[in-house]
Amino acid sequence: MKKRYLMAPGPTPISPQTLLAMASPIIHHRAPEFAEVLAEIRQGLKYLYQTKNEVLIFAASGTGAMEGAITNTLSPDDTALVVRGGKFGERWGEICEAYGVKVVNLDVEWGRAVTPAAVAEQLQLHPEIKAVCVQAHETSTGVKHPVQELGELLKDRPGVILIVDAISALGVYPLPMDEWHLDVLVTGSQKALMLPPGLAFVGLSDKAWEFVKTSRCPKFYFNFAKEKKSLEKNQGAYTSAVSLMIGLKDVLAFIQQETLEKTFAKHWLLSKATKAAVAALGLELFSKDNPSEALTAIQAPAGIDGQQVVKLLREKYGITIAGGQAQAKGKIFRIAHMGYIDSFDVIMAIAALEVVLNELGYKVELGSGVRAAEQILFGEA
Amino acid sequence: MKKRYLMAPGPTPISPQTLLAMASPIIHHRAPEFAEVLAEIRQGLKYLYQTKNEVLIFAASGTGAMEGAITNTLSPDDTALVVRGGKFGERWGEICEAYGVKVVNLDVEWGRAVTPAAVAEQLQLHPEIKAVCVQAHETSTGVKHPVQELGELLKDRPGVILIVDAISALGVYPLPMDEWHLDVLVTGSQKALMLPPGLAFVGLSDKAWEFVKTSRCPKFYFNFAKEKKSLEKNQGAYTSAVSLMIGLKDVLAFIQQETLEKTFAKHWLLSKATKAAVAALGLELFSKDNPSEALTAIQAPAGIDGQQVVKLLREKYGITIAGGQAQAKGKIFRIAHMGYIDSFDVIMAIAALEVVLNELGYKVELGSGVRAAEQILFGEA
Numbered sequence: 133m134k135k136r137y138l139m140a141p142g143p144t145p146i147s148p149q150t151l152l153a154m155a156s157p158i159i160h161h162r163a164p165e166f167a168e169v170l171a172e173i174r175q176g177l178k179y180l181y182q183t184k185n186e187v188l189i190f191a192a193s194g195t196g197a198m199e200g201a202i203t204n205t206l207s208p209d210d211t212a213l214v215v216r217g218g219k220f221g222e223r224w225g226e227i228c229e230a231y232g233v234k235v236v237n238l239d240v241e242w243g244r245a246v247t248p249a250a251v252a253e254q255l256q257l258h259p260e261i262k263a264v265c266v267q268a269h270e271t272s273t274g275v276k277h278p279v280q281e282l283g284e285l286l287k288d289r290p291g292v293i294l295i296v297d298a299i300s301a302l303g304v305y306p307l308p309m310d311e312w313h314l315d316v317l318v319t320g321s322q323k324a325l326m327l328p329p330g331l332a333f334v335g336l337s338d339k340a341w342e343f344v345k346t347s348r349c350p351k352f353y354f355n356f357a358k359e360k361k362s363l364e365k366n367q368g369a370y371t372s373a374v375s376l377m378i379g380l381k382d383v384l385a386f387i388q389q390e391t392l393e394k395t396f397a398k399h400w401l402l403s404k405a406t407k408a409a410v411a412a413l414g415l416e417l418f419s420k421d422n423p424s425e426a427l428t429a430i431q432a433p434a435g436i437d438g439q440q441v442v443k444l445l446r447e448k449y450g451i452t453i454a455g456g457q458a459q460a461k462g463k464i465f466r467i468a469h470m471g472y473i474d475s476f477d478v479i480m481a482i483a484a485l486e487v488v489l490n491e492l493g494y495k496v497e498l499g500s501g502v503r504a505a506e507q508i509l510f511g512e513a
Numbered sequence: 514m515k516k517r518y519l520m521a522p523g524p525t526p527i528s529p530q531t532l533l534a535m536a537s538p539i540i541h542h543r544a545p546e547f548a549e550v551l552a553e554i555r556q557g558l559k560y561l562y563q564t565k566n567e568v569l570i571f572a573a574s575g576t577g578a579m580e581g582a583i584t585n586t587l588s589p590d591d592t593a594l595v596v597r598g599g600k601f602g603e604r605w606g607e608i609c610e611a612y613g614v615k616v617v618n619l620d621v622e623w624g625r626a627v628t629p630a631a632v633a634e635q636l637q638l639h640p641e642i643k644a645v646c647v648q649a650h651e652t653s654t655g656v657k658h659p660v661q662e663l664g665e666l667l668k669d670r671p672g673v674i675l676i677v678d679a680i681s682a683l684g685v686y687p688l689p690m691d692e693w694h695l696d697v698l699v700t701g702s703q704k705a706l707m708l709p710p711g712l713a714f715v716g717l718s719d720k721a722w723e724f725v726k727t728s729r730c731p732k733f734y735f736n737f738a739k740e741k742k743s744l745e746k747n748q749g750a751y752t753s754a755v756s757l758m759i760g761l762k763d764v765l766a767f768i769q770q771e772t773l774e775k776t777f778a779k780h781w782l783l784s785k786a787t788k789a790a791v792a793a794l795g796l797e798l799f800s801k802d803n804p805s806e807a808l809t810a811i812q813a814p815a816g817i818d819g820q821q822v823v824k825l826l827r828e829k830y831g832i833t834i835a836g837g838q839a840q841a842k843g844k845i846f847r848i849a850h851m852g853y854i855d856s857f858d859v860i861m862a863i864a865a866l867e868v869v870l871n872e873l874g875y876k877v878e879l880g881s882g883v884r885a886a887e888q889i890l891f892g893e894a
Contacts, residue, residue, distance in 0.1 A: 350612045
């Protein structure tokens with residue numbers, strides 16, 4: 133019976149308290165006691181999103197809410213600018229195409245962030261663009277796109293909205309929705325929210341709600357207007373995923389108690405420590421621009437297959453990290469440090485990485501990565 | 514701290530074993546150990562559906578899979594016949610309309626079942642009909658529609674498929690998908706499957722898969738062909754709702770061990786006992802045709818508001834049953850007996866009903882309903 137450790141960028145570990153809360157006897161989704169749960173959740177989500185507007189909740193994976201973000205704001209033959217700097221950027225384009233929304237692709241080298249200037253240029257070239265679709269954090273490359281600057285760029289253009297996938301970003305680092313003019317902000321339950329997969333969330337700005345009024349893409353399950361109307365009565369439009377919602381109530385209370393500021397500071401420190409360890413081991417980040425606090429994406433050293441690092445960690449040491457996806461497969465590996473993760477989880481992962489790199493023939497001094505991490509985590513305490 | 518009892522038609526109670534299984538530490542949805550879980554689930558779902566074909570799994574409520582059933586088989590301007598004999602029948606029509614599928618409504622009095630002759634007549638009148646959409650069991654009225662006969666009617670018409678919502682039916686009574694020629698069969702996790710809400714399932718016949726090839730409705734998250742291809746590699750197309758899937762593996766193993774035959778026999782007996790108790794109390798069923806084994810829908814006695822029965826049971830005695838929906842609101846109440854429910858749960862609900870009816874002024878002999886139920890449940894044992 134191998135002890136297992138989960139350090140992948142979602143699902144992330146779940147606290148035993150939350151697991152037990154979700155194991156409570158089920159309650160009925162139309163009962164008054166569930167309405168009370170939902171009222172608390174609505175308030176907690178507004179805190180998390182830093183928005184005055186309602187945050188919608190769907191029983192779905194994050195992709196479902198991404199689909200809804202397109203189908204509720206745009207219409208067939210509208211044009212969307214899609215920032216493609218990784219696997220999840222590509223998904224925005226696939227969703228648009230499925231619904232007949234025209235796509236202008238803005239391709240960004242994997243590992244790089246889009247520049248606001250490049251987006252501005254596309255808007256100039258294609259005045260028909262009605263939405264800019266981007267990731268706050270492109271999970272496949274570990275890069276943060278500059279959504280604050282993009283919000284600035286678009287805030288005074290009434291005809292263009294900013295649609296942001298923050299599935300692996302919200303709750304990790306600051307993304308104040310209202311202050312930064314993020315018009316549609318999507319996240320999921322299984323990353324910083326420390327829950328199992330199965331819930332997806334969307335916040336919309338007043339400007340985005342105006343787009344909803346004229347959108348002509350067909351939708352039913354992911355109908356934002358209907359869900360909002362229902363939520364305002366503390367109900368889901370369809371059957372809520374009750375057990376996950378009970379967990380959600382718990383983690384939102386925890387985050388509010390902890391405060392977003394401390395939550396962001398923790399992620400920042402864990403990320404800094406991991407990146408210092410990586411440097412101490414002579415490894416390079418895959419993320420050339422804006423490496424995120426959610427995970428550390430590392431280039432596999434010359435001659436070593438990134439997938440082998442992942443496989444050996446999992447099979448011999450019980451540690452799950454993530455490899456590269458699509459064009460990055462084999463070239464990188466990714467250690468996540470978001471959600472219910474603390475200092476010694478990061479230490480453990482770095483120690484295991486040292487061992488595995490040695491075994492694969494990339495010789496490092498055992499303890500040298502851990503030392504660098506400890507200095508960041510505790511040296512300045 | 515009031516002890517609570519859940520006797521509503523979904524979510525239904527969850528066994529403590531399953532609750533604890535779902536409280537296990539989360540595993541990664543792309544890890545080999547999750548692939549093993551999914552392989553077991555795929556096999557178990559085929560047993561449950563009594564089909565040789567793949568059963569698709571979505572992180573969503575049942576409505577999501579209903580939407581997919583339409584959008585993956587039909588195209589805008591196609592025509593669907595919608596049997597409307599309750600709230601969920603109406604939902605088929607709403608989904609079709611959202612996607613530009615034309616609807617021919619076949620309205621059936623609430624509490625009655627559609628007749629195969631009425632469906633045949635509509636097919637004659639409207640040769641353009643490509644799909645017949647129906648509930649196996651209309652949860653809002655407690656009536657079973659004759660889907661076996663409808664399957665017979667349609668099986669030799671290559672241009673028409675039978676789309677069946679079995680959300681509160683599959684696993685309750687026999688619905689052998691392949692044998693009965695049910696082309697698209699939808700269910701959810703929170704009824705007979707004894708799980709929290711959050712998973713939806715769809716089985717498709719070979720004929721339905723032919724329809725998928727030509728369907729032009731837009732879809733992305735609920736893309737059946739994509740999900741099937743992914744499942745065949747023991748993965749979900751998007752992030753699986755891992756904790757619910759762990760529970761699903763458990764309940765499917767349990768149902769297979771118990772056998773479908775015994776599961777159906779249990780529901781049949783619980784239903785028969787509840788209906789005998791209702792008769793002994795001088796009450797009448799709301800379901801005039803084919804009352805289902807999933808729940809017993811009871812007409813509120815003259816002068817008594819059905820919602821009051823529900824409210825008093827919940828607030829004073831901690832028992833959650835369901836009232837009537839839409840046009841049946843106040844006129845009926847519904848006691849469910851599906852899933853993780855056994856004889857003494859039914860006895861408890863009947864006893865409480867006796868007490869509450871007396872309190873509301875409908876005088877019954879205490880114990881008379883219970884006695885009738887006991888005679889059915891144990892008299893012939």
